[in-house]
Amino acid sequence: MNYIEIIFSRKDKKSYLFDLLANELGKIDFESFSDDEQSFSAFIAEKKFDENKLKKLLTNFKFANFSNYEIRIIENENWNEQWEQNYFQPIAVDDKYVIHSSFHKNIPQVKYDIIINPKMAFGTGHHPTTQLMMDFILETQIADKQILDMGCGTAILAIFAMKCGAKRCLAVDIDQWCVENAKENIMINNIANIEVLQGNVNILKNKYFDIIYANINRNILLSDIKIYSEHLNPSGQLFVSGFYTQDVEILESTAAKSHLQLVDIKENTNWSALKFFKK
Numbered sequence: 424m425n426y427i428e429i430i431f432s433r434k435d436k437k438s439y440l441f442d443l444l445a446n447e448l449g450k451i452d453f454e455s456f457s458d459d460e461q462s463f464s465a466f467i468a469e470k471k472f473d474e475n476k477l478k479k480l481l482t483n484f485k486f487a488n489f490s491n492y493e494i495r496i497i498e499n500e501n502w503n504e505q506w507e508q509n510y511f512q513p514i515a516v517d518d519k520y521v522i523h524s525s526f527h528k529n530i531p532q533v534k535y536d537i538i539i540n541p542k543m544a545f546g547t548g549h550h551p552t553t554q555l556m557m558d559f560i561l562e563t564q565i566a567d568k569q570i571l572d573m574g575c576g577t578a579i580l581a582i583f584a585m586k587c588g589a590k591r592c593l594a595v596d597i598d599q600w601c602v603e604n605a606k607e608n609i610m611i612n613n614i615a616n617i618e619v620l621q622g623n624v625n626i627l628k629n630k631y632f633d634i635i636y637a638n639i640n641r642n643i644l645l646s647d648i649k650i651y652s653e654h655l656n657p658s659g660q661l662f663v664s665g666f667y668t669q670d671v672e673i674l675e676s677t678a679a680k681s682h683l684q685l686v687d688i689k690e691n692t693n694w695s696a697l698k699f700f701k702k
Contacts, residue, residue: 425469429448430463431463441463442667447480451473567589570632572584574637585616593618593619602621634659634660634662637662638664638665640665641665644665644674660700
């Protein structure tokens with residue numbers, strides 16, 4: 424499966440504008456993003472790419488003019504090479520954890536070592552929302568808990584939760600490419616007791632969890648938060664991210680209708696993550 428890379432120049436554009444753009448692009452099936460001093464790139468499976476949808480989105484984007492862009496096709500077989508050369512660099516957070524790919528060398532020694540070969544699935548640990556969710560994992564009593572990683576991408580949250588002592592985890596993603604990538608990452612981390620399934624919330628029938636992680640996007644969370652609550656055990660915890668700080672209020676009010684109480688908020692560069700308890 425080939426991917427499309429859309430490249431935008433960063434010239435004269437403020438950093439927060441690219442965060443806003445990424446949020447909108449995620450609504451039309453763009454999966455991953457990267458940037459450097461010169462450009463910002465968005466990636467989407469070739470079979471899902473519709474340039475007319477992209478042009479309509481950019482026309483309606485009220486914060487800045489992004490009408491000029493470059494399109495590049497990335498073939499399946501050279502994706503890992505592209506990441507190695509251009510995008511994916513190791514990330515270490517103090518002595519807590521390090522996220523790196525199997526091709527990286529000279530990795531620092533920390534408590535938790537996580538290997539991720541992304542292959543276009545979202546979740547290399549670089550995005551603020553992933554880091555917020557990982558911070559919550561570190562702070563949570565997770566030992567012997569039943570976990571759901573909804574919209575798992577690379578399965579980075581599922582892998583980290585298991586390394587932190589979770590009993591069992593179900594990782595779910597709607598995209599087949601992500602499911603395959605998640606399984607590969609679980610294998611190279613030598614993690615047991617993670618099941619990976621392709622689908623949406625309908626796949627959760629008769630399944631219940633102590634903790635649910637959903638790092639997806641605002642619209643899906645608003646649509647599915649009631650179902651997450653229904654699949655939480657009594658006094659279970661729900662952690663959500665993938666949205667901007669300005670969306671916290673509507674997510675809190677929607678969650679409250681499903682017996683979920685907001686107990687903590689984290690923020691990073693205008694992105695937020697929320698922790699709920701089931702009442």
